Amino acid sequence: MKKNTGPKRMDDIARLAGVSKPTVSRALQDSPLVSDETKKRILEIARRHGYVVNRNAQNLRRRRTDTIAVVIDFPHLPDNRLTDPFHFELLGNITNALAVRQQDVLLCSSQSAHSGGFEHLLSNKGVDGIIFLGQSGHHEEFRALARTAVPFVVWGAHRDDATYCVLGSDNPLGGRLVAERFRSLKRKRAMFLGPRGHIEIEQRHRSFAESWGRAFEELEVPDLSFVASRDAMLERLDSGKPAPDAVFAGSDTMAMGALAALRERGIEVPADCSVCGYDDSPSAVHHSPPLTTIRQDTRMAGAILVERLMQAIQGTPAASVLLPTDLIVRAT
Amino acid sequence: MKKNTGPKRMDDIARLAGVSKPTVSRALQDSPLVSDETKKRILEIARRHGYVVNRNAQNLRRRRTDTIAVVIDFPHLPDNRLTDPFHFELLGNITNALAVRQQDVLLCSSQSAHSGGFEHLLSNKGVDGIIFLGQSGHHEEFRALARTAVPFVVWGAHRDDATYCVLGSDNPLGGRLVAERFRSLKRKRAMFLGPRGHIEIEQRHRSFAESWGRAFEELEVPDLSFVASRDAMLERLDSGKPAPDAVFAGSDTMAMGALAALRERGIEVPADCSVCGYDDSPSAVHHSPPLTTIRQDTRMAGAILVERLMQAIQGTPAASVLLPTDLIVRAT
DNA sequence: GTCAATTTTGAAATCGATTGCAAAGACTGG
DNA sequence: CCAGTCTTTGCAATCGATTTCAAAATTGAC
Missing domain, CATH: 3.40.50.2300 (Response regulator)
Structure with a gap:
């Protein structure tokens, strides 16, 4: 005699319902091949015994896993x-x-x-x-x-x-929008902030460059983190060169890092310097000051x-x- | 004749290696039951043909899915x-x-x-x-x-x-720590901010209450979001009652919402009002001002x-x- | 009442692996 | 050279479902 530990199998339900395994399978799938009466009985028994199909067996046979x-x-x-x-x-x-x-x-x-x-x-x-x-x-x-x-x-x-x-x-569009904004704000010393080798950010960068049309500074950071951007920006601000008056960061997190650095060095945003991020991540709107950014839906x-x-x-x-x-x- | 479309099966590898299916299975599991020489040969063939075991079949038989x-x-x-x-x-x-x-x-x-x-x-x-x-x-x-x-x-x-x-x-400890802090800052009009029915936040609340030991205000919010907290706090500040001088929010997100409201109404933090969050979520340290909070590791x-x-x-x-x-x- | 058409049901094959068990082969010692 | 041991190998059963196909039951028409 075999002890039936563990969860019930389809065979068990079939036996309890007095039908065969295929019928149970069909009933559970609400197949039209099973009469309504039988279907209802099987479903009720399955429910009462807390039966659910074994997903792995189902996956194997169906060759589909959802x-x-x-x-x-x-x-x-x-x-x-x-x-x-x-x-x-x-x-x-x-x-x-x-x-x-x-x-x-x-x-x-x-x-x-x-x-x-x-x-x-x-x-x-x-x-x-x-x-x-x-x-x-x-x-x-x-x-x-x-x-x-x-x-x-x-x-x-x-x-x-x-x-x-x-x-x-549309990263190129995003880059263009930022360039236009900086232009309309009459900014002179623009800066792009972001890592190398990140395809999407490079697209934003390139399109910004094309649309901006004149020289601008490029500040490279090792990764996308808040800290990396803040530190890079701090170092840059302490270099003695004139500070930028517009910063386009490749993501919101980086923009927030840059903002922290600007604030630490007493540069007023947006009076002395405009900052624009990218993503419109949830934190952008909660940030203080709320971040100007490019929205991705x-x-x-x-x-x-x-x-x-x-x-x-x-x-x-x-x-x-x-x-x-x-x-x-x-x-x- | 059967066309062998789709990914290879273990049988195919077995045939190619001139062994049986179980041997292939054992070889792939690095079983000691297979001689090193055979094992190496099988692994090489499997690799060359880009064979990987079918996870679903494996799961079914092993009764384990990892x-x-x-x-x-x-x-x-x-x-x-x-x-x-x-x-x-x-x-x-x-x-x-x-x-x-x-x-x-x-x-x-x-x-x-x-x-x-x-x-x-x-x-x-x-x-x-x-x-x-x-x-x-x-x-x-x-x-x-x-x-x-x-x-x-x-x-x-x-x-x-x-x-x-x-x-x-340790939510009770967290609540106590905040109460102690507010006490040492000599705050008088404390407020707790959070939703009802959230067990963890209620623990923080209760323990704060016990440790604080005197009356304090309770501001209820419908959910854990930034917006809900900000709006609730705005409404409270506009009510005419004296503003709190210390706010303990049940989470960092809510603390940030409260901060936004305080700032909007011109209340200086931390001069006029202390704010403490909970979680030490990544955004807490990036926030400006950086948030005082209870850390959860x-x-x-x-x-x-x-x-x-x-x-x-x-x-x-x-x-x-x-x-x-x-x-x-x-x-x- | 018979036969065809239709609806329900079940037997058996299948999905692609793993594993218990028996057998074959290789080695050892006497 | 043979029995006994140890290492490798393969047969067949199994995991728990789905699906094909044929058989059984039911219905309907004449």
């Missing part, structure tokens, strides 16, 4: 960790959009995702598709991945040679990323999208 | 969504601690987790254990869950009648939560832990 991997990779963040509020915001919105579609989210660090290569992520982690947050060094890998059957979408910078579906805000981003990924999973290749951005003028 | 569900439930957050930087911080640290142990993270909203009841979450989502972030209304449910075989740990408030493993910072919290959960999965019931807290004095 689970999406979200791979987070920000080499420009300190410790390579997820810390920037903007990214959290994005992650939250993606999670919500997936939940609406009954999809679960598997959170992967880039490291664990990358061992073995992205193309094996599906069977390796048992997911149906992938959302990459941050495209940084992986552009070529994504191009390669696009030639496989792996459904994926990327949050990152738009590029003409992206053969994969990438979503990102993470809610829309999350929704579209998910929508496109679902399309890709269905087999329809999805096109890239460029999200609109606005300048949000606040107190800096 | 995946942990993190269930997020904060009814006190606006939209019931994950928005507070403190919780993000905690989530990030948990994810890291799990990654070290080669565990994956399945992110669940409380809603999707709760349909069907927590006790079926394991088979329903195919995970080995659960970390609950936020204990809010579920204390009794957790007590029930503790009587089942489901391994789980909770981030929340310590309680004497918690028969499950709950981790949380999310890194340690993440590490211990994970360690205890792993213990529970191994079958050792884990005891609750109370994490130490400090007062971090900054500019408010």
Whole structure:
């Protein structure tokens, strides 16, 4: 005799209901192949015994898991960790959009995702598709991945040679908006603040440069953190050179770092110096003074990323999208 | 003849290596049952063909998934969504601690987790254990869950009648520290700011009350958001009653909301009014002015939560832990 | 009352791995 | 040279569901 410890299996429910396993399976899926009466009886018995299908067995047989991997990779963040509020915001919105579609989210660090290569992520982690947050060094890998059957979408910078579906805000437009603002404020000594090698930020940088049209200072920071920006700015202000009268930071967190440094050195914002961030992360509006910034709509981003990924999973290749951005003028 | 589309299976590798499936399986697990020579050959072939084991099949057979569900439930957050930087911080640290142990993270909203009841979450989502972030209304449910075989740990408030493993910072100590600070600053008109029904915040509140020892004002807010606190505080300041000279907010986000309101009404901080938050979330130190607050060590919290959960999965019931807290004095 | 059409049901194969057990092969000692 | 031990290997069962296909039950038409 076999002791039936552990959770009930479908066989048990079948026996209790006096039917066979396939009938139970169909009933639980609300299949039209089962008569309403039988269905109701089976569902009631399943409910009473607290039966739920074993997700792993179901996944195996169905060859589908209704689970999406979200791979987070920000080499420009300190410790390579997820810390920037903007990214959290994005992650939250993606999670919500997936939940609406009954999809679960598997959170992967880039490291664990990358061992073995992205193309094996599906069977390796048992997911149906992938959302990459941050495209940084992986552009070529994504191009390669696009030639496989792996459904994926990327949050990152738009590029003409992206053969994969990438979503990102209109960074060139963002850069231009900031240049226009500084121009209309009659600023003379502009500065761009950001790390090297971050594709999206470089797009903002380049477009700002083009639109600004004349010389400006470039202050490089090692990563996207508040501290790195503050320290770099402090060092710069102490260098003896005339202070900038307009700072465009590649993200809100960096803008806040720069602001802290300016304040420490007694430079008045916005009187002596304008500061503009990027992202419109939640902290931008709560900051004092409230931050002037370029808005990225993470809610829309999350929704579209998910929508496109679902399309890709269905087999329809999805096109890239460029999200609109606005300048949000606040107190800096 | 059968076309071999899709990813390779273990059988294919076995055939290519001229061995049987079990041998391949053992080789991939680095089992001592396989000779070194054979092992090396198999691994090489597997690598060359980009083979990775199918996670779902493996999960099913092993009855183990190396995946942990993190269930997020904060009814006190606006939209019931994950928005507070403190919780993000905690989530990030948990994810890291799990990654070290080669565990994956399945992110669940409380809603999707709760349909069907927590006790079926394991088979329903195919995970080995659960970390609950936020204990809010579920204390009794957790007590029930503790009587089942489901391994789980909770981030929340310590309680004497918690028969499950709950981790949380020492909220009573935190409340006391704030009271002591206000006392040493000779403050007279203290105020506590926070929502009702949030167990952890109520612990802070109660202990503050006991230690403070005299009357103080209580300002209730509908949720944990910046905006709710700011608006509540604005309304209070405009009521005509004398303004408080010390504010203890239940979280940093709320403290920042209160600060914004005080500033808007021209009340000088810290000259006219002291403000103390709770959490020491990353934004607290970046805020201007930098926020005085009670620190919760999310890194340690993440590490211990994970360690205890792993213990529970191994079958050792884990005891609750109370994490130490400090007062971090900054500019408010 | 018979036969075809339709609705329900169940037997058996399958998803892709892991593992218990038995057997084959290699070694050792007497 | 053979029995006994130890190392490697493979057969077959198993994990817990879904799905194909054929059989059984029901219905309807004439």
